[in-house]
Amino acid sequence: MQLYDMPDARGHFGPYGGIFVAETLIEALEELRVMYERYRHDPEFLAEFAYDLKHFVGRPSPIYYAQRLSEKIGGAKIYLKREDLNHTGAHKVNNTIGQALLAKRMGKPRVIAETGAGQHGVATATIAARLGLECVVYMGSEDVKRQAPNVYRMKLLGATVIPVESGSKTLKDALNEAMRDWVTNISNTFYIIGTVAGPHPYPMMVRDFQAVIGIEAKEQMLELTGRQPDAIIACVGGGSNAMGIFYPYIDLTDVRLIGVEAAGHGIETGKHAAPLTANSPVGVLHGNRTYLMQDANGQIIETHSVSAGLDYPGVGPEHAWLKDIKRAEYVAITDDEAMSAFHTLCRTEGIIPALESSHALAHAMKLAATMSPDKTLLVNLSGRGDKDINTVAGLSGMTL
Amino acid sequence: MSRIQATFAALKSHHKKALIPYITAGDPHPKHTVALMHALVESGSDVIELGVPFSDPMADGPVIQRATERALVHHVGLRDVLEMVKEFRQQDDKTPVVLMGYANPIEAMGQQQFVERASEVGVDGVLIVDYPPEESETFVGILQAHHLDPIFLLSPTSDAARISMITKQASGFVYYVSLKGVTGSQNLNIVEVGERVAAIRRQSDLPIGVGFGVRDAATAKAVAAVADAIVVGSRMIQEIESSDEANLLSNVRQLTSELRKAID
Numbered sequence: 112m113q114l115y116d117m118p119d120a121r122g123h124f125g126p127y128g129g130i131f132v133a134e135t136l137i138e139a140l141e142e143l144r145v146m147y148e149r150y151r152h153d154p155e156f157l158a159e160f161a162y163d164l165k166h167f168v169g170r171p172s173p174i175y176y177a178q179r180l181s182e183k184i185g186g187a188k189i190y191l192k193r194e195d196l197n198h199t200g201a202h203k204v205n206n207t208i209g210q211a212l213l214a215k216r217m218g219k220p221r222v223i224a225e226t227g228a229g230q231h232g233v234a235t236a237t238i239a240a241r242l243g244l245e246c247v248v249y250m251g252s253e254d255v256k257r258q259a260p261n262v263y264r265m266k267l268l269g270a271t272v273i274p275v276e277s278g279s280k281t282l283k284d285a286l287n288e289a290m291r292d293w294v295t296n297i298s299n300t301f302y303i304i305g306t307v308a309g310p311h312p313y314p315m316m317v318r319d320f321q322a323v324i325g326i327e328a329k330e331q332m333l334e335l336t337g338r339q340p341d342a343i344i345a346c347v348g349g350g351s352n353a354m355g356i357f358y359p360y361i362d363l364t365d366v367r368l369i370g371v372e373a374a375g376h377g378i379e380t381g382k383h384a385a386p387l388t389a390n391s392p393v394g395v396l397h398g399n400r401t402y403l404m405q406d407a408n409g410q411i412i413e414t415h416s417v418s419a420g421l422d423y424p425g426v427g428p429e430h431a432w433l434k435d436i437k438r439a440e441y442v443a444i445t446d447d448e449a450m451s452a453f454h455t456l457c458r459t460e461g462i463i464p465a466l467e468s469s470h471a472l473a474h475a476m477k478l479a480a481t482m483s484p485d486k487t488l489l490v491n492l493s494g495r496g497d498k499d500i501n502t503v504a505g506l507s508g509m510t511l
Numbered sequence: 512m513s514r515i516q517a518t519f520a521a522l523k524s525h526h527k528k529a530l531i532p533y534i535t536a537g538d539p540h541p542k543h544t545v546a547l548m549h550a551l552v553e554s555g556s557d558v559i560e561l562g563v564p565f566s567d568p569m570a571d572g573p574v575i576q577r578a579t580e581r582a583l584v585h586h587v588g589l590r591d592v593l594e595m596v597k598e599f600r601q602q603d604d605k606t607p608v609v610l611m612g613y614a615n616p617i618e619a620m621g622q623q624q625f626v627e628r629a630s631e632v633g634v635d636g637v638l639i640v641d642y643p644p645e646e647s648e649t650f651v652g653i654l655q656a657h658h659l660d661p662i663f664l665l666s667p668t669s670d671a672a673r674i675s676m677i678t679k680q681a682s683g684f685v686y687y688v689s690l691k692g693v694t695g696s697q698n699l700n701i702v703e704v705g706e707r708v709a710a711i712r713r714q715s716d717l718p719i720g721v722g723f724g725v726r727d728a729a730t731a732k733a734v735a736a737v738a739d740a741i742v743v744g745s746r747m748i749q750e751i752e753s754s755d756e757a758n759l760l761s762n763v764r765q766l767t768s769e770l771r772k773a774i775d
């Protein structure tokens with residue numbers, strides 16, 4: 112029995128979360144909440160979800176001991192939870208399958224999604240193709256330019272990609288536009304949100320679907336090392352891969368939980384995407400209350416990270432709560448540190464990590480160096496870096 | 512009696528409907544906003560809905576999004592909007608002003624501080640799109656303590672229980688969003704609007720305003736036949752958008768007079 116029991120019935124994690132949306136969306140969220148309550152413990156639904164995770168995604172994802180990397184650092188042993196080996200190359204697919212199966216049960220023939228890097232868009236387009244659902248993905252026009260291969264992937268999978276020209280033309284604007292679509296097409300459309308943000312029940316539901324990562328890790332670490340790790344480290348954009356691996360560990364208070372945000376050019380420069388680390392003010396955006404990067408007028412400000420998947424001004428409300436109750440710690444890693452960790456993993460372990468995951472890795476490497484070899488760290492390697500090769504090449508002055 | 516109550520009571524005694532235009536503060540330029548408000552009143556508006564620009568207007572369609580972006584070029588924030596109301600009040604102590612916007616600028620200022628300031632400068636009602644009643648108990652309490660009217664939205668998807676819950680918290684008037692979607696959407700179904708307004712009336716004595724789809728004299732007239740007030744947003748913004756500085760006020764006056772004529 113889990114002692115930690117969040118959120119409350121209306122989606123609050125302490126002062127965070129909730130349902131901050133216009134009246135026009137209330138009914139749709141209530142319908143979703145009721146349907147999710149009905150199916151979240153339904154054996155048939157869970158069996159179908161488990162079947163797809165095993166046979167379509169290839170779960171369980173292995174845990175791998177990064178021996179050469181650990182020895183090179185000469186500190187704690189670093190283990191990697193290999194979400195990069197999932198079908199479509201990241202943890203995102205765990206959640207899109209869960210939500211798409213729910214959409215099917217709710218009789219919605221059309222799914223929509225927002226995407227930044229394109230990983231969630233690809234994962235949504237993938238499951239939509241598999242289930243025969245119409246799929247529309249909103250993506251900021253800046254991101255469409257930056258992430259061309261993923262745009263083409265979505266199109267191959269039969270999805271319509273709509274570039275969003277409003278605001279900063281990035282992930283937050285794509286989310287706004289997806290909300291506008293949803294409110295207009297409520298009766299036939301299911302909105303698949305890609306992270307533990309948005310109004311209730313999304314933060315809880317996405318966490319539950321991603322919790323498979325932590326549930327597997329708990330068994331695998333025991334099997335592999337005879338005990339649980341000293342710390343678990345995951346990158347935090349909206350926070351879904353981190354919540355997925357943290358959640359089953361919340362009651363095991365001996366295990367440190369460390370979320371790694373994007374420090375971009377450095378917290379002190381203001382050009383980052385680290386609302387928790389920077390102690391940004393609390394506010395309301397995209398249906399929930401949380402820490403938010405904003406100016407003195409309460410306008411949301413533009414964020415910066417080399418990794419598009421972390422480039423978001425807010426953070427899931429449950430992370431805000433875990434920070435306040437000090438159950439999880441939050442730190443930030445700069446673009447340069449993440450790039451350096453990216454290259455190190457490529458060369459020492461033969462694994463090309465996503466730039467997002469490279470942030471978690473960079474912090475793990477720093478921390479490992481301060482710990483003795485009898486300690487263990489578990490890093491959630493949330494995705495593979497194939498999608499990032501253009502960015503990385505660009506930073507080294509090359510075009511592919 | 513609040514300015515909003517007094518306005519609706521006077522209109523009712525003359526068997527008239529309220530015309531409520533929406534403009535975004537700071538659009539097309541902050542220097543025009545107060546003049547636009549006066550022009551709207553002079554040409555037949557009864558209540559002014561003044562939009563507070565927000566970087567992420569999730570519930571708005573492209574027309575109001577563009578108005579917001581024009582205002583944000585000039586960094587118009589909640590403090591500036593309150594100053595505009597203060598200036599407006601120097602010459603107009605009668606026309607109710609309702610601020611409409613999103614939660615975060617208010618969270619940033621602090622709910623208490625915002626309401627105190629709004630009350631001082633002469634704001635009458637506040638409609639925060641993403642503060643549904645469930646999340647705004649504290650805020651509504653603060654508004655009521657300062658005699659400001661909490662204005663809430665009702666939508667085609669609000670059932671009887673919600674209508675009852677919301678109209679109990681609201682005062683001044685309620686705002687029925689006449690279609691599914693964002694502001695400025697098409698295809699208003701007047702028969703459905705009539706049925707919905709009747710359903711709200713069975714539960715509440717509050718005046719009912721209808722908006723999100725009133726786009727010309729014809730829809731204004733049709734909606735005014737079933738509602739107590741019509742709210743005109745995107746159409747008003749389009750007029751502002753397509754005007755230049757020289758004819759801005761006269762174009763807005765002319766549109767307002769046409770709408771006034773249509774509903775009288």
Ligand SMILES: Cc1ncc(COP(=O)(O)O)c(C=O)c1O
Binds near residue numbers: 202421
């Ligand atoms: C590989 C990978 N990791 C992490 C993230 C960040 O999202 P979250 O914080 O929800 O896990 C993304 C988002 O696109 C991603 O693609």
